[in-house]
Amino acid sequence: MSPVLAGVLQLLALIAALALVHVPLGNYMAGVYSSDKHWRVEKWIYKGIGANPDTEMRWPAYLRGVLAFSAVGVLFLYLLQRLQGSLPGSLGFASIDPDQAFNTAASFVTNTNWQSYYGEQAMGHVVQTAGLAVQNFVSAAVGIAVAVALVRGFARSRTGELGNFWADLVRGTVRILVPVAAIAAVVLVACGAIQNFSGIHEVGQFMGGSQQWNGGAVASTEAIKEVGTNGGGVFNANSAHPFENPTPFTNLFEIFLILVIPLSLTRTFGVLVGSVKQGYAILATMATIWIGFTALMMWTEFSHHGPALEIAGGATEGKEVRFGVGGSSIFAVATTLTSTGAVDSFHSSFTGLGGGITMLGMMLGEIAPGGVGSGLYGMLIMAIIAVFIAGLMVGRTPEYLGKKIGTREIKLAACYILVTPALVLIFTAAAMALPTPQNSMTNSGAHGFSEILYAYTSGANNNGSAFAGLNADTQWFNTTIGLAMLLGRFVPMVFVLALAGSLAEQKPVPATAGTLRTEKPLFTGLLVGAILIITGLTYFPALALGPLAEGMAS
Numbered sequence: 001m002s003p004v005l006a007g008v009l010q011l012l013a014l015i016a017a018l019a020l021v022h023v024p025l026g027n028y029m030a031g032v033y034s035s036d037k038h039w040r041v042e043k044w045i046y047k048g049i050g051a052n053p054d055t056e057m058r059w060p061a062y063l064r065g066v067l068a069f070s071a072v073g074v075l076f077l078y079l080l081q082r083l084q085g086s087l088p089g090s091l092g093f094a095s096i097d098p099d100q101a102f103n104t105a106a107s108f109v110t111n112t113n114w115q116s117y118y119g120e121q122a123m124g125h126v127v128q129t130a131g132l133a134v135q136n137f138v139s140a141a142v143g144i145a146v147a148v149a150l151v152r153g154f155a156r157s158r159t160g161e162l163g164n165f166w167a168d169l170v171r172g173t174v175r176i177l178v179p180v181a182a183i184a185a186v187v188l189v190a191c192g193a194i195q196n197f198s199g200i201h202e203v204g205q206f207m208g209g210s211q212q213w214n215g216g217a218v219a220s221t222e223a224i225k226e227v228g229t230n231g232g233g234v235f236n237a238n239s240a241h242p243f244e245n246p247t248p249f250t251n252l253f254e255i256f257l258i259l260v261i262p263l264s265l266t267r268t269f270g271v272l273v274g275s276v277k278q279g280y281a282i283l284a285t286m287a288t289i290w291i292g293f294t295a296l297m298m299w300t301e302f303s304h305h306g307p308a309l310e311i312a313g314g315a316t317e318g319k320e321v322r323f324g325v326g327g328s329s330i331f332a333v334a335t336t337l338t339s340t341g342a343v344d345s346f347h348s349s350f351t352g353l354g355g356g357i358t359m360l361g362m363m364l365g366e367i368a369p370g371g372v373g374s375g376l377y378g379m380l381i382m383a384i385i386a387v388f389i390a391g392l393m394v395g396r397t398p399e400y401l402g403k404k405i406g407t408r409e410i411k412l413a414a415c416y417i418l419v420t421p422a423l424v425l426i427f428t429a430a431a432m433a434l435p436t437p438q439n440s441m442t443n444s445g446a447h448g449f450s451e452i453l454y455a456y457t458s459g460a461n462n463n464g465s466a467f468a469g470l471n472a473d474t475q476w477f478n479t480t481i482g483l484a485m486l487l488g489r490f491v492p493m494v495f496v497l498a499l500a501g502s503l504a505e506q507k508p509v510p511a512t513a514g515t516l517r518t519e520k521p522l523f524t525g526l527l528v529g530a531i532l533i534i535t536g537l538t539y540f541p542a543l544a545l546g547p548l549a550e551g552m553a554s
Contacts, residue, residue, distance in 0.1 A: 007298055007326020010252055014330065015291075017256050018263055025260065026267020026279070032175045033148045033168065034272065042170050053167035058160040059501030062149055065165035066142060066493060070109050073135060074486075077105040080131045081123075090124035091200055091214055103478035108135035110489035111143055111371060113225070113232030113341055113464040114481060116473040120214055120235045125197050132232060133221050137181075140228030141172035143339075143373030146493050147265065148272075150377045153500030154401045155273045157508050160501050176261070177228055184223035184257055191253075192246035193219040218243050226257035229371040231341030231464045239331070239344040240320050251323045251344055255334045262338055262369035263287075265376045273401055277519035282379055284524045289368035289531070290337055293361055297329040300354040318349020318468070329354075336361035339371030341464025348451070348468040355467070356547025359454055362461045363539045364531055365420065371462065377496050383518070384413045384499075386530040390516050390523075399515060402508040409502055416495040421538045423460040423484050428453050428542065430480070437476050442469040450546035455481060460488035 038046070038053060046053050057065065081096035081104060096104065100116060107114040117123070123132065145168035152162050189195050198215030216234045222244050225231060235241040245251055263283065270279020301315045302325055319328040328345040335342050336358040347358045367378040384400055388410050391398030398405040431437035431452050441448040447469070454467040459481040466472065472481065517523065
């Protein structure tokens with residue numbers, strides 16, 4: 001079987017598996033967030049944190065809950081790392097330096113999981129499980145909660161109430177993320193991923209010396225790392241490491257885990273707003289971009305330029321032979337079009353255009369399908385922008401799901417889409433203008449610029465993947481990328497929740513003959529075009545200096 005055919009068959013199998021679970025999982029999640037019943041374990045949690053899950057919140061109160069919970073998470077994880085040297089199960093590792101502890105705390109609380117450290121050489125079992133793994137669950141649950149709050153803004157009328165943040169947080173964790181991750185962990189263990197709490201031991205003799213590895217709760221961490229679109233691995237090689245991702249099947253299974261909740265949330269959205277067709281329109285938009293990017297990536301990486309690539313069957317540098325070019329290409333697109341950031345190959349070793357595709361996927365806002373929750377609310381913001389553009393074309397007041405998109409709504413949507421590009425471009429410009437940050441670049445020229453651009457694109461978009469060439473463990477990068485992650489996560493949430501509150505207060509507008517049918521393929525095409533054009537206009541100059549220049553020169 002040719003490598004190209006193998007890649008195509010993997011993609012088809014992945015699409016079939018995602019289609020199979022889309023409706024049942026989407027319906028289940030809709031039931032989770034519309035139920036008025038509380039599980040016993042949830043009642044214990046509410047009592048422990050002193051929350052009343054039946055109290056409705058307006059958007060400022062909902063936002064305060066998000067920010068307060070996340071601030072406590074940052075502080076707790078920071079202190080846990082700073083005290084690691086005194087904790088049991090530290091494997092003899094020292095406490096983490098202040099700047100790196102701040103970066104890592106910001107990273108995992110914001111669902112970014114950017115890692116400027118070698119996991120197997122820095123973090124002990126306690127920090128990995130009680131700190132990082134816990135944030136993998138709750139940071140993902142926060143993203144879903146904010147998305148559900150926005151959906152309620154569309155579904156409700158004449159009220160500013162968006163639900164209860166604490167109830168949404170607990171339910172997302174207990175009823176969705178924990179069960180799915182538990183099943184996934186069992187599958188990974190059965191397929192060869194390790195799950196233990198062993199210490200550091202020698203693996204064997206290599207070139208006259210020994211190699212040391214430590215164990216860990218790898219399978220369970222790997223499961224929630226992908227299910228929650230987190231991305232931070234126990235080992236520095238991430239999903240390229242055989243302890244995390246041992247076989248081609250687990251590689252495809254992990255891609256499935258990355259995509260399954262973000263894509264299924266479109267069904268949840270359709271059920272909650274009372275029109276599954278609206279959910280399918282959003283799903284079609286996400287799928288169009290995802291499949292298009294995957295096909296383009298496979299084309300760039302399978303293109304044969306020169307005898308070496310012809311013999312190898314594609315651009316194999318930096319890719320695991322276990323997965324091949326096809327599996328690595330599918331994984332790279334999935335992880336950068338979501339907010340996952342896990343890698344089974346090194347994006348810096350992709351072709352110039354291939355590396356550009358991974359960057360462009362993040363620059364879209366990671367909305368196809370995006371992270372758990374963040375992908376859905378990001379896509380709904382873009383739908384509002386697309387409706388507004390259509391309204392300007394025909395001279396009508398734009399409406400979406402029966403709600404008018406007025407001055408307030410479009411200002412909030414515009415602010416949302418401006419925050420992340422501003423962070424990426426400002427921090428990149430500062431790093432390139434100052435002499436010290438440039439010392440961290442492994443390469444010069446266009447590829448070196450891509451290393452810097454990729455780092456801030458990954459951080460501000462809460463992706464977490466790296467270009468595998470930049471030494472980011474410096475005070476400058478730990479601090480600035482940490483700030484980019486925090487601002488890129490929580491400032492957009494302010495606009496999302498304010499928009500949700502504004503929509504919930506409105507009276508529904510009845511559909512007329514002139515109403516734009518947002519469940520039709522025409523709107524899907526308009527939405528795809530708006531996303532690509534807005535992103536292109538924003539980032540094209542920066543891309544032209546980096547991956548495009550490198551791709552044209554190769």
